[in-house]
Amino acid sequence: MKITTIGLDIAKRFFHVVCCNEQGRLINKKMLTRAQVLAFFQKQPTCLVALEACATSNYWAREIQKCGHKVKLIPPQHVKAFLIGNKNDYNDALAISVAANQLHIKSVGIKSIEQQDNQAQHKVRELAVKQRTALCNQIRGLIAEYGIILSQGVNHVRKTIPFILDDGSTQLSETFKTILRQLQAQLNALDKCIEAYSQLIVETVKSNAICQRIQTIPGFGPMVSSAYFNEVGNGAHYKRGRDVSASLGIVPKQHSSGGKDSLLGISKRGNSYLRCLLIQGAKAVVSRAGTKSDKLSQWINKLVKTRGHNRACVAYANKMARMAWAITVSGEDYSTIEI
Template structure:
């Protein structure tokens, strides 16, 4: 019988394909070397190719779509439920194919090259920030061994290290000062790298029409707009704004049974980096709302009064995600009422 769906378990070098017919029955199993993947799909009749949405999946989705197939990227957490028997590559591929047949499972849209470029910028910036934090902690830890304790901020490290390196500081040895000088140079290099990444993100945001419209929302700057575009794209993968906020973990977790609805704290699912940025942007707006009287500020101030500052920040972060989706799909800008 004709093959209608292929579950592809991707890897670095060796790929495994489970080919199924329209009834979901396994017809063929195939082991593919990396170099032979695209030629295999070029020679196959058009069908649905299901891939787990993991590392390199977006690249393979774009390439396989060029071969004339329809690609479905399945979230990994939904594939696990359909794995039967021991875990191996063929069983994984078959589980991916079975999961792709379930109409209630939402698929992931393949990232465009522009989204992937922007995502790489954010990842590189995150790495530089983590490295800077590690260098600062190293400096603080070494200084503590000499009886010198300072606060944990990066600015405190910058200020104190200049004092320690000065000739007036006689508490530290010459060798240790040489070591501190090298660490200071590392810190300066990382500061420069972070500044370069920030500028690149600002430039790409200015060149992207969606990012420009998103920045009309209070609390959304180039960083948040760029990260939101990387995750959501043009918004076509979502039916409504609440689906976006739910995918980012900004809606309550539910634990209901027997007709009794129980709502807990936010689920914290999805992209934790974007969720963190949205909450930070929301905090900036909430902290300034107390001095304003417009409709949005009145809504925020009422939430702060009845539910507390932190819940109000999360609620507004949820609202940002929903408004951003509406702005993205409707090709409009934020308009205060």
């Protein structure tokens, strides 16, 4: 019997495979070690290989594609519905195989090496920012125990520490001042790391043609365009711009029944990091639209009057995502895209 679909449950050391025919009947199942995976797929006839979109899935998808197979990455939340019986690795692989043949389930795009490199830059920068925020909160909390209250904000903490160390009127012991100097050194080191990562992202964007075109859209800077490229790539995995904005969770959430449509706030699905950056970029544009008279600013100003500032920001973030997709797939600049 011909194998048409293979479900692969990936892990760190042991991988589980189920092979199914066109009718979905289980033909074979096997456990593979990490070293055996690619050799196994090289021996199989060309077919559809399905994996869950999880850690290391992009790597395995690219490697299996090199073996001549078509690969689909299935969102884990859609696989869960097809799990039958007790949870084990073989049943997980079978559920992945069944979900891959459901035409209404949309697969996840496979990231290229370039996308993963850019994504790594954003991830390490995001980690450094979180560490700096935690460090500043730790400093504020420790100093508060000595009766000195610092306002919130990294800049305020950074500027105030030297004055506290030099102020002889405070009742800080030399032991605590030594600790504070060490914390100050950690804060300076994190500042340098964040600046280095930010500069690396900017330099990477300069050599990326897609990011350069996307930056012609108002609200897109190096950081936002790079994060957008990481998520969307060349845009080929999406049929239209609204699919991009829907995948990022900046379209209304529905709760409709009985033929009555009920639209709620945005769904907030997908990449929360990119959604946050898009809305931040949109806020910068909306806040300056009041002094402008171009077509886009007129649309924003009308929306601000009728729906309010916050809704206008989210609406323009939605439009940014759709315009960016149009620019990505068409190869045009913002000036030639219809608002």
